[in-house]
Amino acid sequence: MTTLTALDVDARLGGRQILDGVGLTVTPGRVTALVGPNGSGKTTLLRTCYRALPTTAGLVSIDGADITSLRRRALARTVGVSTQEPVSLGGITVRESVRLGRTVKRGMFEPFGTDDSEVVDTVLAQVGMTALAERDVLALSGGERQRVSIARALAQQPEVLLLDEPTNHLDLHQQLSVLTLLRRLAADGLAVLLTLHDLRMATEYCDAMAVLERGRVVADGPPEKVLSPALLADVFGVRGEVRPGRAGGRTLDVWGLADE
Numbered sequence: 327m328t329t330l331t332a333l334d335v336d337a338r339l340g341g342r343q344i345l346d347g348v349g350l351t352v353t354p355g356r357v358t359a360l361v362g363p364n365g366s367g368k369t370t371l372l373r374t375c376y377r378a379l380p381t382t383a384g385l386v387s388i389d390g391a392d393i394t395s396l397r398r399r400a401l402a403r404t405v406g407v408s409t410q411e412p413v414s415l416g417g418i419t420v421r422e423s424v425r426l427g428r429t430v431k432r433g434m435f436e437p438f439g440t441d442d443s444e445v446v447d448t449v450l451a452q453v454g455m456t457a458l459a460e461r462d463v464l465a466l467s468g469g470e471r472q473r474v475s476i477a478r479a480l481a482q483q484p485e486v487l488l489l490d491e492p493t494n495h496l497d498l499h500q501q502l503s504v505l506t507l508l509r510r511l512a513a514d515g516l517a518v519l520l521t522l523h524d525l526r527m528a529t530e531y532c533d534a535m536a537v538l539e540r541g542r543v544v545a546d547g548p549p550e551k552v553l554s555p556a557l558l559a560d561v562f563g564v565r566g567e568v569r570p571g572r573a574g575g576r577t578l579d580v581w582g583l584a585d586e
């Protein structure tokens with residue numbers, strides 16, 4: 327079980343400070359949602375967590391080890407990432423693209439074994455892409471590509487999984503099945519952090535939530551505590567409240583703009 331922690335992280339882009347003293351813990355066994363208005367710094371924070379962007383102050387660590395002290399390969403073995411970028415250039419199949427996730431376990435030039443094929447088959451099934459496994463990745467819809475990106479990260483069998491808007495191209499059924507899958511994987515010990523715009527989905531499916539506003543974490547904790555009517559109005563500009571949902575769960579009602 328592995329924990330990823332951001333401590334007092336600052337980051338800059340284009341000469342501007344984007345993250346300002348951000349603290350965040352991604353705990354094994356939990357799905358944590360990173361939410362916030364457009365431009366609040368969610369993607370930037372995620373990028374600092376897998377070393378795609380250097381921090382200008384503060385520290386990101388994995389089980390206490392500064393990620394800048396880890397070799398790229400060790401980091402890739404521990405942290406799986408699904409981003410919004412295209413999954414591959416094309417000319418390879420879905421199965422081959424997902425299998426690339428296995429190179430972190432094997433090394434570039436080591437041949438893939440039957441255990442790799444089994445993992446690839448499993449993750450393809452988990453994201454509902456088995457039927458399209460032999461299709462060229464360029465001949466996929468946006469949602470299908472997104473599922474390939476998630477499958478490739480899962481094929482790494484990481485300890486920590488970071489996902490940037492993993493549901494934004496998905497239909498409702500696929501959204502729920504990806505979120506359900508993430509919950510199941512978290513229950514097995516994975517630490518999951520995902521950015522999400524859909525606050526209702528975040529409320530219903532995530533165990534914890536951190537709210538970013540202008541590069542600062544303004545609240546974190548269980549969704550029902552974090553998403554108070556006051557925070558929904560102040561940060562998201564909407565009127566709403568978290569209330570009990572079906573089967574002992576919780577849901578979010580939003581009924582208008584805060585300034586109407």
Ligand SMILES: Nc1ncnc2c1ncn2[C@@H]1O[C@H](COP(=O)(O)OP(=O)(O)OP(=O)(O)O)[C@@H](O)[C@H]1O
Nearest residue numbers: 339340342344362363364365366367368369370371
């Ligand atoms: N290359 C860049 N140079 C300068 N500023 C940038 C650059 N990339 C992003 N930004 C700015 O950094 C801020 C945070 O962007 P980021 O993509 O992290 O936000 P976000 O919360 O993920 O937004 P969204 O919800 O719209 O995806 C924004 O104000 C954005 O305009």
